[in-house]
Structure formats: C-alpha cells, structure tokens
Amino acid sequence: MIGRAITALEAGPRTREAVDAFFAGHSFPIVDGSSITFVWRGDAEAVHLKHWVFGLPSSQQLSRVEHTDVWHLTLQLPPGSRVEYKLEVVRNGHGEWRQDPLNSNLARDPFGANSVAHGTGYEIPSWIHHDPTAAKGHRDEIWIESNTFGRRGFGLYVPARFQRNRQYPLLVVHDGHDYIRYASMHSVLDNLIDRLEIADAIVVFTSSPNRLGEYADDPRHAKFLVEELVPFVERLFPLDTQPQSRCLMGASFGGVATLSTAARYPGFFGRLLLQSGSFAFTDIGDRNHRGPLFDPVVAFMNRFRAEPAPVSERVFVSCGMYESLIYENRSLVPLLLSTGMDVRYVEARDGHNWENWRDRLREGLSWLMPGPFLHVYE
Amino acid sequence: MKPGTVVLLGPQGTTPDIGAVLADHGIRGPVALVRAGYQEREAEDEAMKASFGMPAVNLDLHKRSVEVFRGDPDFTVAYQARQQRLRHMQTFYRVRLDKIEDAARTVSVRYVEPELLAQEEKVSVDQFRHLDADHVERCDALRAAFARNWRLSDRPLIARHREEIRAILATCEALVIAGGHVASLLNRLALFDVLQLAAAKPVFAWAAGAMVLTDRIVLFHDYPPYGSDIAQVLDAGLGLARGVVVLPDPRRRINMDARGGIQRFARRMAPATCVAMEHGSRMTFELGVLVRASAARLTTTGEVEAGWKGSPSRFSSPVIGSRR
Numbered sequence A: 001m002i003g004r005a006i007t008a009l010e011a012g013p014r015t016r017e018a019v020d021a022f023f024a025g026h027s028f029p030i031v032d033g034s035s036i037t038f039v040w041r042g043d044a045e046a047v048h049l050k051h052w053v054f055g056l057p058s059s060q061q062l063s064r065v066e067h068t069d070v071w072h073l074t075l076q077l078p079p080g081s082r083v084e085y086k087l088e089v090v091r092n093g094h095g096e097w098r099q100d101p102l103n104s105n106l107a108r109d110p111f112g113a114n115s116v117a118h119g120t121g122y123e124i125p126s127w128i129h130h131d132p133t134a135a136k137g138h139r140d141e142i143w144i145e146s147n148t149f150g151r152r153g154f155g156l157y158v159p160a161r162f163q164r165n166r167q168y169p170l171l172v173v174h175d176g177h178d179y180i181r182y183a184s185m186h187s188v189l190d191n192l193i194d195r196l197e198i199a200d201a202i203v204v205f206t207s208s209p210n211r212l213g214e215y216a217d218d219p220r221h222a223k224f225l226v227e228e229l230v231p232f233v234e235r236l237f238p239l240d241t242q243p244q245s246r247c248l249m250g251a252s253f254g255g256v257a258t259l260s261t262a263a264r265y266p267g268f269f270g271r272l273l274l275q276s277g278s279f280a281f282t283d284i285g286d287r288n289h290r291g292p293l294f295d296p297v298v299a300f301m302n303r304f305r306a307e308p309a310p311v312s313e314r315v316f317v318s319c320g321m322y323e324s325l326i327y328e329n330r331s332l333v334p335l336l337l338s339t340g341m342d343v344r345y346v347e348a349r350d351g352h353n354w355e356n357w358r359d360r361l362r363e364g365l366s367w368l369m370p371g372p373f374l375h376v377y378e
Numbered sequence B: 001m002k003p004g005t006v007v008l009l010g011p012q013g014t015t016p017d018i019g020a021v022l023a024d025h026g027i028r029g030p031v032a033l034v035r036a037g038y039q040e041r042e043a044e045d046e047a048m049k050a051s052f053g054m055p056a057v058n059l060d061l062h063k064r065s066v067e068v069f070r071g072d073p074d075f076t077v078a079y080q081a082r083q084q085r086l087r088h089m090q091t092f093y094r095v096r097l098d099k100i101e102d103a104a105r106t107v108s109v110r111y112v113e114p115e116l117l118a119q120e121e122k123v124s125v126d127q128f129r130h131l132d133a134d135h136v137e138r139c140d141a142l143r144a145a146f147a148r149n150w151r152l153s154d155r156p157l158i159a160r161h162r163e164e165i166r167a168i169l170a171t172c173e174a175l176v177i178a179g180g181h182v183a184s185l186l187n188r189l190a191l192f193d194v195l196q197l198a199a200a201k202p203v204f205a206w207a208a209g210a211m212v213l214t215d216r217i218v219l220f221h222d223y224p225p226y227g228s229d230i231a232q233v234l235d236a237g238l239g240l241a242r243g244v245v246v247l248p249d250p251r252r253r254i255n256m257d258a259r260g261g262i263q264r265f266a267r268r269m270a271p272a273t274c275v276a277m278e279h280g281s282r283m284t285f286e287l288g289v290l291v292r293a294s295a296a297r298l299t300t301t302g303e304v305e306a307g308w309k310g311s312p313s314r315f316s317s318p319v320i321g322s323r324r
Helices: A004-011 A016-024 A176-182 A185-194 A219-236 A253-264 A292-306 A326-338 A354-359 A361-368 B018-024 B036-041 B046-052 B061-071 B073-108 B114-150 B156-170 B182-191 B208-213 B259-269
Strands: A030-032 A035-041 A046-051 A059-061 A070-076 A082-091 A094-098 A106-109 A112-118 A138-146 A150-158 A170-173 A202-205 A246-251 A271-275 A314-320 A342-348 B005-009 B031-034 B056-058 B174-177 B203-206 B216-219 B232-236 B244-248 B273-277 B282-286 B289-298 B304-308
Touching: A004 A016, A004 A030, A004 A035, A004 A070, A035 A082, A046 A070, A046 A094, A059 A070, A082 A354, A106 A176, A106 A354, A138 A219, A150 A176, A150 A219, A170 A219, A176 A185, A176 A202, A176 A354, A185 A361, A202 A219, A219 A253, A246 A253, A246 A361, A253 A271, A253 A292, A271 A361, A292 A326, A314 A326, A314 A354, A314 A361, A326 A342, A342 A361, A354 A361, B005 B018, B005 B208, B018 B046, B018 B174, B018 B203, B031 B046, B031 B182, B036 B061, B036 B182, B046 B056, B061 B073, B061 B156, B061 B182, B073 B114, B073 B232, B114 B232, B114 B259, B174 B208, B182 B208, B182 B216, B182 B232, B203 B208, B208 B216, B208 B244, B216 B244, B259 B273, B259 B289
Parallel strands: A170 A202, A170 A246, A246 A271, A271 A314, A314 A342, B005 B203, B031 B056, B031 B174, B174 B203, B244 B273
Antiparallel strands: A030 A035, A035 A070, A046 A059, A046 A082, A082 A094, A082 A112, A106 A112, A138 A150, A150 A202, B005 B282, B216 B232, B273 B289, B282 B289, B289 B304
8 A cells, every 4th residue: 555645756756856845745644534654764774663553563664665765654544543653763783763753743651752643533632732711720749648658749639719618529540640741631620620521629640659560459559549548638628528529540550440449449439530441351261461460450350350340330431442452441341331330431543642541531521520511501 | 561571581692782681671770680600700790780781789699608508507518418419319310311312212223114113202202201300390399398397588697688688679670690500590599589589570581590580491512521411401490481491502502403303302391492592582571471582492393493483383392291
C-alpha cells in the first residue's frame, strides 16, 4: 500500500528540488482519508516505525523512494484514531529511536515523549486546555503519617468557590501526579467544573513509590486509602460521606488498584472509574503470559471472576482498541453488569497512554460525578 | 392586567427581553425579584435589575434559606435528610427509565407486523408515563409528609422571613422569577411559600423560573457530556401554569432532527403540551389557563411546530392511560 502523495512523488523527476517541494507541500504524517503515511528524510540503512498498536506488527520498515533520501510507510488508520509512535533510524548497524522530526505533535509520559499521529476526525478536546475564563481550583501538597506506609505525600485539589458550609464529593486518583502532568487533570477539573459538567469536588492525587506492587491487590494499599487517607481528608474538608459521593479512579495498574480496593471494601466507594485496567486473568491455570508482576493481579481477577459482586454502585470503564488489554476490559464489562451495578463502557481508537485516559475524563467523570448542568436553565 | 396573570419567557441570554415584556403588560414597578436559582451568585443582580427598566427588589431567598439552615439546626437536619431521600429516589427512578428505554428499543427492532409494533410502542410510552407519574406522586407524598411533620409556618425563623417577604411583596407590582438551578429555585420558593404570599400579583418567569411554575418539571438534555440521556421528571411544579412542559434553550439541548425521539417524548408527556422556548418565546396564562403563546411546540407526530400561538393545532395529543 502506497499513499497517493508518495505515488505522485515517485512519478515525478525525483530531484532535490522536487523532494524539497514535496516536504514543503505536506504536513506529516500525511493523513489521507483512512490511510496515513509516515515519512522520514535522511541517509540511513533502514528506518522502522515503532508503535504500540496491538494487532499490528510493532515494528514496520519504511521503504525508500529510489534515488532519493525519502523513506515512507503507509498504513490504514480508521477515522478518529490516535497513535503514538517513534521512528527507529538504523545507521552503522545501530538503531536509534527518535521522535518524528516532521511532526510537532508530542505526547509526554513518565518515559519521555512520543510523536502522535491523529487520524481523520480526531480532535484534541477543547476542555483539556487552560481556559482563562474558567474559575481556577487550588492545588496543594499534603503529607500524611500513615501507619501502613509511613510518611506519604499526596496532591489535593480544592475547587474554586469552595465554601465550608457545603458538603463536597471526594475523588481519589491513583497515579494522581501523572494524571496532572500527562493528562492535564488540573485544567480538566477546572474546565469541567466551570462548565457545570462535573460536581465541585475535593480531589486527592495519590502516588506510590512501588505502584506495581501496591496496586496489584495489595491489602495494605486498600487499607491505606479507606482507613487512613479518606478519613484524613474528611477531617480537613466538609465531605459528603455517602458512597455515592466517593469516587475512586485509576488507569492501568491503577485500575486494578481501584477495583481491588472496592472489592476489599464493598460500598465504600460508590463510584469507580477504570481506565485501561490491567485486568489480566486466566480461564485455566494461574499463570498469565504477562509475567510474574501480574501474578497477584491474575489471582485477584480470577477470584473476582469466580464470584463477581456489586462492590460499588456505578462503574465507568474505558479502554483503547489498540491496547493489548482490550480483551481483558471487554471481558470485564458483562461481569460487572451481571452484579447489578450501573456500568458504562467506552472504547476509543487509541492505545495504552495518558492522552487516551485524558480524552475519556469528561465522559467518565460527568457520568460518575455529574455537575448541575442538567438542572441549570438560565 | 388581569389578576393571576403568569407570563413565561425563554432564556434571557445577553439581550434580555424581560424589560420589554414587563412594559408591554403595563408594569411600572417596583417588582420583586427571585434569583435563588443562581444560589451563591444570587446577589450579583445589578445587570439583571437594570434590564427591567424599573425599580426591583431582590427577595434574597437563597440568602434567607442559608440563615434558616444555620439558625434552625433540627429543621436543617430533617430537611437535608429529605433532600437526600429525594436524590436517591431520583437516581432509582432514573435507573428504571433506562430499563424501560432498553426494553422499548429491543421490542422496536423485532421483525413482526408494523401494526403490532405500533401497539408495542404505545405500551412503551405508557410505561414511561406510569413511571413518571409514580415518581411525581412519591415526591409529592414525601414533601407533604415533611410539611405535615415540620409545620413550616410554625418555625419562628421561617415565619419571620415569610413576613419580611410578604411586606416586600406588598410594595411590589409584580413578581419576577429568574432562571438558574431549577431544584434550588423550587425548594426556596416552596420553603418561603412565595407564590402564596404574592397572592394574585402578576408573575413573570423565564427558563428554570418558567419550569417551576408548571405542574411538572422535566430535566432534559440530548447532548450531555457523557453521551446520551433520557428526559426525566424532577418533581411536581408549583402549578401556576398548567398543561405545559416547558423546555428552555431547545437549540442547545434538544436534537430537533430526531423525529422519533420528539414523538415519543411528546406522547409521554401528553396531554400536556411540550413547549420549546428559545430566547424571545412567550406564553401567557390567566388563572392557570394558557391564553396565548409565541413559541415552538413539540408534537406527538414528532414535528416541531414553530410559531405556535397557543391555540389548538392540527396535531392532536393521543389520550394514553395514566394512573394520575
């Protein structure tokens, strides 16, 4: 499959001027309907596209337009897709992963930054950007002396127009600092609250120095949240202590921590937001192909699958279609529904990354913790 | 102007027409203003008052309610418990709506003779109607029991505020009720019994203010941030404007192209008339009865009848059984 732009280039004179004109005349990668063409220019022994789209080979070689230094690869990309990638340029037998120099769209995560390709129709949501007209919530860092984990810091968001004589719902976010850094969560909260789409809420951003251990159904983690952190915050702020006003959320292993905490303390958190949860399970045996880190997750999920229970009231589940975890998340939904819990599930043409989780926040939070938009008619 | 006149308007937006409407009805002021729907922003009323073109007094219902809640703790605890119960009931009602919607959709796509499907559609609409009616009945019953148990007029703080409101209203020519948070507005108007205190003075209201004056308040949004939703009855209204369901700001909130959705909604609400009220819309009631309108009507055949004048139209509402 060769994109139309490359076909046109190949049909031309292939002079330096023609190639310069080609680069000046396009933005990259070239999105043409449901196809996308990745392009790199330079001398190399080989160039590979590296991406994390489950279902496609994770490394695909770009072809060279003969007699030029132009490399290209065209793939099908369904409308609405968002794909993070890097290019591997091989020189002197050594491959180097780098961002696409022709593409200024970058997505940051704890490991650095990837280039981002937007398929036809994908738009960065307007509500993630800082809006100077939206009232700003206040953010702070607080420390708690935990009997379980010792001294731990957490982030705290207090909504604009906070009033002591009101009662507020509480949202607890696993990997909270990463949600702030990589999913624009502070701006998202400001904007969605200002638009009346989510409730004015106190938000706690937790982070763990050992997330892969603590989030994998570690009973100490659930105990810390339920018996220490939430009561601590309840002493600081006027919180509505009904389960309907407590929401717990997380992505990836944070999704596992969310569900396992709810399972250990049924009814404590009445709202759960599970984003691309690492819900590995087995139908036979207890070893999962994902490795030993997942063993406690598999044990938990297998138990939960054997005896699913209404551990919360309302659960929002989201997952990217291009994630390897799509099977596990799709499998979870009917299980949750079977318990009588109110469940919503959305899929996006995206991968296991922070911007996917960012883009689903409006839909998830507005359903779990709706603001007064439905009640306000001015 | 006839006593008991009620005028409902569409949202005011940035170019309010309330001043012109008041003038059309010969009102010269002062008028009493209810801005409780704006909650903590109740007192930010300068621009709104200026748009009236006449003197206006803010009744400060939200502020008064805060004083009551601070000064009468026993009552407040009971009031909050009632509100919590109403919220739970709303949630459960909403869950049941979803199930009826699911069943209606499942039945509607079966491959059987169209005549049977049409019958089944009526059954689906009837199920919505029964659920709506039961919900309003239960909300009514809860509010009535609360009023019986707590005898609001005997609570000294509430009684004092009611007297103050009565005194202000006596000096005013009309009552003006702005929009905002519809539940907050309904609760404050009821807490201080404002419509009773206003006696037969003319009432002008828009958006949420118009909704609370009807006999049934319906929350609706075809484009919620979480994707989709079903219109839901919040509660009974105060009943000054009967026989209509007020739908403010329809362009932003209603999918006017969804003929099936409009049809089902209008049938569900029948025999009440569903009135879409954009900025500039108007409905006038005398002694609770609609006498003229300039608005859009959602019909039981799924049409949007623009320029509806409030008179019987070529679209009729079917009579569908109701427990009420």
